[in-house]
Amino acid sequence: MARQHRRPVLLEERIKDCKKCSLYKTRTTIVMGEGDYSARYMLVGEAPGKEENKQNRPFVGDAGQRLRKLIKQAGLNINDFYIVNVCKCWPGEGNRTPTKSEIEACLPYLIHQINQIKPEIIFTLGNTATLALLGNRDTRGITKIHGQRYNIGFPVQSVVIPLYHPSYLIRNGESLDHIFIEDLKFAVGIIEGEKNKKKEIYEDLLK
Ligand code: SF4
Numbered sequence: 001m002a003r004q005h006r007r008p009v010l011l012e013e014r015i016k017d018c019k020k021c022s023l024y025k026t027r028t029t030i031v032m033g034e035g036d037y038s039a040r041y042m043l044v045g046e047a048p049g050k051e052e053n054k055q056n057r058p059f060v061g062d063a064g065q066r067l068r069k070l071i072k073q074a075g076l077n078i079n080d081f082y083i084v085n086v087c088k089c090w091p092g093e094g095n096r097t098p099t100k101s102e103i104e105a106c107l108p109y110l111i112h113q114i115n116q117i118k119p120e121i122i123f124t125l126g127n128t129a130t131l132a133l134l135g136n137r138d139t140r141g142i143t144k145i146h147g148q149r150y151n152i153g154f155p156v157q158s159v160v161i162p163l164y165h166p167s168y169l170i171r172n173g174e175s176l177d178h179i180f181i182e183d184l185k186f187a188v189g190i191i192e193g194e195k196n197k198k199k200e201i202y203e204d205l206l207k
Contacts (some may be wrong), residue, residue, distance in 0.1 A: 007011075011032065011112055012030070012032050017030045018030065019085075021102040021106065021108070023047075023091055023106075024180065025092075026089065026090050027089035027090050027182035028090070029053060030089060031048040031082035032084070032088060033083060033120040034057055034058055034059075034083045034093050035079075035082030035084075037082070039079075039082035039119065040120045040121075041081045041119050041122075041123060042081065042083075042117060042123065043067070043082070043087045044084055044086060044110065044121035044123065044124045044133065045058060045083070045084070045086070045093075045126070045129055045165070046085060046097065046098065046165070047086065047088075047096045048085055048087075048088070048168070049090065052090065058083045058085055058182060059083050061165075062166075062167070063167045063170065064166070066169055066177075067125075070169075073141065074143055075183055076184065076188065082119065084113055086103055086106060086110055086129050086132045087127065088097070089105055089106075098128065103128070107132060114158060118156055119185055120191050121188070122158050122160045123163050124162045124166060125163055125164070125165045126167065127193075129165075130142060133152065134160060134162075137152075142168075144165055145162050147162070147179070149161055149185070149187070149190070159187075162185065163180055164176055164179065164180050164183075
């Protein structure tokens with residue numbers, strides 16, 4: 001069944017003056033995310049970088065280019081992804097990792113977005129985004145848990161699959177690219193398989 005387009009509630013408008021954490025001091029703009037609210041999948045990064053802050057777009061620059069290239073190599077369409085960060089404001093020069101309290105302050109906005117989009121899979125990119133959504137469910141780190149599936153019950157029943165962060169991939173040359181591609185393909189394959197199975201059961205019931 002075709003997914004229905006949902007009209008977004010304008011979170012942007014509601015939080016445009018947000019000062020819930022100290023990151024409001026370093027931002028030029030609040031980077032909300034990019035993509036269609038009917039997207040099937042969500043990619044969640046950590047926080048906007050310097051360029052993202054300038055352009056008001058998530059994942060521009062080298063990491064964004066690598067991300068888009070690998071999605072294409074996995075045979076997937078970037079238009080099926082909504083791209084977002086846990087923290088919506090740039091943490092300043094050096095692109096430091098947001099602190100726990102900054103993440104906690106901004107997390108409700110991400111949860112609101114997940115609730116609006118209801119993605120079939122939430123792909124967390126790297127440790128920070130993964131920890132933000134998994135909490136204490138698994139704290140082993142991305143090298144141990146990439147590609148694994150977690151079912152979380154908030155804000156809607158969601159499947160979370162951690163992936164390497166594209167910046168980490170870049171720091172490792174191209175040696176980990178194939179793992180990222182395999183994790184993506186495996187995750188999408190599993191969800192598609194489950195959907196087909198449900199469809200078969202439903203069709204059997206109607207016979
Ligand atoms: S990072 Fe989030 S919580 Fe902090 S000021 Fe920006 S929008 Fe508000």
